[in-house]
Amino acid sequence: MAGRIGVVNFPGSNCEHDVIKALDELGGSAELVWHGDTTVDGYDALVLPGGFAHGDYLRPGAIARFSPVMDAVSRFAADGGPVIGICNGFQVLTEAGLLPGALQKNQGLRFLCTTAEVRVETDRSALTTGVAVGTVLHIPINHFEGNYICSAETLAELHAEDRIVLRYVDNPNGSIDSIAGVCNEARNVVGLMPHPERATDALLGSVDGAALLRSLLSEAA
Amino acid sequence: MNYSVLVEVSLRPGIADPQGATIERALGALGFDGVTGVRAGKAFRFDIEADDEAAAIEQAEVVAERFLGNPVIEDSTVTLSPTDQELGPSTEPSL
Numbered sequence: 280m281a282g283r284i285g286v287v288n289f290p291g292s293n294c295e296h297d298v299i300k301a302l303d304e305l306g307g308s309a310e311l312v313w314h315g316d317t318t319v320d321g322y323d324a325l326v327l328p329g330g331f332a333h334g335d336y337l338r339p340g341a342i343a344r345f346s347p348v349m350d351a352v353s354r355f356a357a358d359g360g361p362v363i364g365i366c367n368g369f370q371v372l373t374e375a376g377l378l379p380g381a382l383q384k385n386q387g388l389r390f391l392c393t394t395a396e397v398r399v400e401t402d403r404s405a406l407t408t409g410v411a412v413g414t415v416l417h418i419p420i421n422h423f424e425g426n427y428i429c430s431a432e433t434l435a436e437l438h439a440e441d442r443i444v445l446r447y448v449d450n451p452n453g454s455i456d457s458i459a460g461v462c463n464e465a466r467n468v469v470g471l472m473p474h475p476e477r478a479t480d481a482l483l484g485s486v487d488g489a490a491l492l493r494s495l496l497s498e499a500a
Numbered sequence: 501m502n503y504s505v506l507v508e509v510s511l512r513p514g515i516a517d518p519q520g521a522t523i524e525r526a527l528g529a530l531g532f533d534g535v536t537g538v539r540a541g542k543a544f545r546f547d548i549e550a551d552d553e554a555a556a557i558e559q560a561e562v563v564a565e566r567f568l569g570n571p572v573i574e575d576s577t578v579t580l581s582p583t584d585q586e587l588g589p590s591t592e593p594s595l
Contacts, residue, residue, distance in 0.1 A: 338570060374570070381572040383511075388518045428515065428573055453516070 282323025282499040285312040287352065287368075289332035289343050294365065294476065298328045301476035305489060307496045314346040324361040324405070324499035325352060327368025329421070329474060339367055339382065339424050340374035349375055361405035361498045362468045366422055369460070369470030378463055378470045379437070380429030382422075386453025390423045394485065396448035397459045397473055404444045404462040406469040409494040415448060416487035418473035420459075425472040427454040427461075437461060445471055467498075503548050503556040506579040509569040510541030544568050556580055 284302055288295045288311045295311060302309040309326070312319060319325060332343035343349070349371075356362045356377055364372035372378040385391060399407050399414045410416075429437070434455060437443050445460035452472075460471030475488030511517045517539050524538040550556035557580055564576035 337568070341567070341570070373572075381570050383515070383573055384518060386516065386518060388522060430572070 282308070283321060284309040284324045284326060284495070284499055285319055285322035286310065286326045286328055287312045287314060287348055288328075289314040289330070289346055289371075291332045291334050292328050292330035292367070294329035294367075294474065297474075298326050298365070298476045301479040301488070301492055302326075302496065304479065305492055305496060307492075307499070312348060314343070314348045316348050317351055319348065319351045319355050322355070322360075324363070324495055325355060326495075327352075327362070327364040327371050328476075329366030329368060332367055332371060335367075335424075338370075338374070340370035340372075343367075343371045344375040353377060356463070356468050359465060359467050361495060363406055363495055364468075364470040365474055365476070366420075366425075366472055369472055370424065372468065372470045377468050378461055379433045380427055380461065382424045382472070383426045383428055384424050385422070385426050385451075391425065391451055392419075392421045393451070394418065394478075395420045395451055395459070395473055397445045398448055400443045400446050401441045401462075403441060404466050404469050405498045406460070406462075406471070406475075406491050406494050407444055409497060410490045414490070416445075416473075416490065417478065417485040418475055418488050418491075419477045419485075420451065420473050421477075422452070422472055425452045425454065427458040427472075429455065440464065442466070444469055445473065501550060501552065501556070501582070503550060503553065503560075504581050505544075505546050505548050505556070505560045506581075507544040507546075507560060507564045507568050507576055508541060508579070509544070509564070509574050509576045510539050511573055512575045515573050541574075542568075553580060 299309040475491040478485035478488030519540040569576040
């Protein structure tokens with residue numbers, strides 16, 4: 280039986296209900312957590328969804344990191360709880376220092392809205408435990424600031440510790456080393472630019488995101 | 501003492517700046533072929549209360565590095581001047 284998953288709703292989030300619907304249809308039990316809450320007690324996993332938290336003012340995630348709920352999210356992550364940041368949620372996690380690196384404007388300055396091919400690079404993360412390394416997934420991307428960058432030292436660490444979770448097959452945005460998703464050292468915090476919740480029904484063109492969300496549900500069980 | 505602060509944030513050298521590059525190309529189209537090295541950034545102005553100039557700079561640098569710029573990709577510079585109302589003989593720290 281899957282546990283309860285909290286989906287953090289910042290002012291300006293816009294994918295929170297998609298995430299809840301996708302998780303519920305996969306057998307999970309997900310609900311909204313308001314960004315002003317100061318506790319995430321009772322949840323077995325957290326998702327920071329896509330959107331434009333706090334209007335993306337200053338930089339994506341730069342203000343959201345100060346939302347009251349983020350202290351609780353940090354404690355939850357430090358205690359080993361699974362935390363997934365999707366798109367804007369990934370940006371929030373990097374700004375909050377829960378994941379390394381940063382997301383800058385796409386190379387070519389284009390807003391990208393398309394389906395990307397991404398390869399699973401490790402099965403040791405809260406989002407990929409049930410997916411074989413090398414599996415190529417078709418998952419929508421929808422972002423302007425998805426160009427992942429980090430220092431050479433951080434990149435070497437990510438390689439050495441097998442912390443690159445997803446790579447684009449055909450790099451759409453200039454991300455260093457074609458990185459589409461990374462995890463923290465403890466592997467329970469994962470950030471990715473693609474939207475797995477938008478690929479969970481044949482009607483949406485792909486069901487490949489379900490494999491990732493099922494992994495999260497099993498982590499939250 | 502009240503100080504007027506200017507924080508300028510720009511992408512670090514070596515970080516691709518597609519916005520700056522695009523502006524540079526547009527300047528060429530406008531006839532300014534001699535303009536090179538365009539870097540785009542952001543500027544923030546605010547006033548800050550501090551005991552002296554060194555303290556004001558120290559606080560403003562923390563604000564710049566921890567919030568206004570993302571040190572992974574951006575550099576920030578802080579420029580300080582006394583606010584208009586403070587201009588005059590009082591370069592001494594106020595008590």
